[in-house]
Amino acid sequence: AQSVSQHNHHVILSEAASLELGCNYSYGGTVNLFWYVQYPGQHLQLLLKYFSGDPLVKGIKGFEAEFIKSKFSFNLRKPSVQWSDTAEYFCAVNPRSNDYKLSFGAGTTVTVRA
Amino acid sequence: NAGVMQNPRHLVRRRGQEARLRCSPMKGHSHVYWYRQLPEEGLKFMVYLQKENIIDESGMPKERFSAEFPKEGPSILRIQQVVRGDSAAYFCASSPRGTTQETQYFGPGTRLLVL
Numbered sequence A: 001a002q003s004v005s006q007h008n009h010h011v012i013l014s015e016a017a018s019l020e021l022g023c024n025y026s027y028g029g030t031v032n033l034f035w036y037v038q039y040p041g042q043h044l045q046l047l048l049k050y051f052s053g054d055p056l057v058k059g060i061k062g063f064e065a066e067f068i069k070s071k072f073s074f075n076l077r078k079p080s081v082q083w084s085d086t087a088e089y090f091c092a093v094n095p096r097s098n099d100y101k102l103s104f105g106a107g108t109t110v111t112v113r114a
Numbered sequence B: 001n002a003g004v005m006q007n008p009r010h011l012v013r014r015r016g017q018e019a020r021l022r023c024s025p026m027k028g029h030s031h032v033y034w035y036r037q038l039p040e041e042g043l044k045f046m047v048y049l050q051k052e053n054i055i056d057e058s059g060m061p062k063e064r065f066s067a068e069f070p071k072e073g074p075s076i077l078r079i080q081q082v083v084r085g086d087s088a089a090y091f092c093a094s095s096p097r098g099t100t101q102e103t104q105y106f107g108p109g110t111r112l113l114v115l
Helices: none
Strands: A003-006 A010-014 A019-021 A023-026 A031-038 A044-050 A056-058 A064-068 A073-078 A087-095 A108-113 B005-007 B010-013 B019-024 B031-037 B043-050 B053-056 B065-068 B075-079 B088-095 B110-114
Touching (some): A003 A087, A031 A064, A044 A064, A044 A073, A073 A087, B005 B088, B019 B110, B043 B075
Parallel strands (some): A010 A108
Antiparallel strands (some): A003 A023, A023 A073, A031 A087, B031 B043, B065 B075
């Protein structure tokens, strides 16, 4: 079974700072990769996803993530955060062979101070 | 993705009672997935349903938990004789066709608290 680990439980930043959230997964086969975000009081929303092709993926709201296959990583980045980026961020993975079964990391809470 | 509806948003039950969680998928979606998030953990897959069929229930606890997605009406996750360890957030997601590389759209979750 695959597992997903997110390196930081809680990150606190000031506005305009750069953000990088780590995500590593363990699975021997081919995977699809996702980052979801949950703003306070709202649904989980898809930020971006990687299925194949260019390993640098652009998502909504200025976020991007890079898939590094050799490191089993899919880190999320944003060059300059805003107060509205305060949210919980989840990395998720599913295997291509059984790809409805998402496995999530424990989440990283990001707090952006104005 | 505001189209996936879950109710109630918060549910409090005493030990031994039953909990019923409802999920209405987005319009046009016929595939539903339930996930559970225990405190300090990520979401864990529980069950995958299509209309009137359970496709994969490998993540469901063997006892007390059941799920259905009838021809008409919402999907129901039912927990009988709840225990404190059932306290968690339960998320429902839906997708249109259940095909490869399809995005799952999530609801807001139901927070279950067992006293």
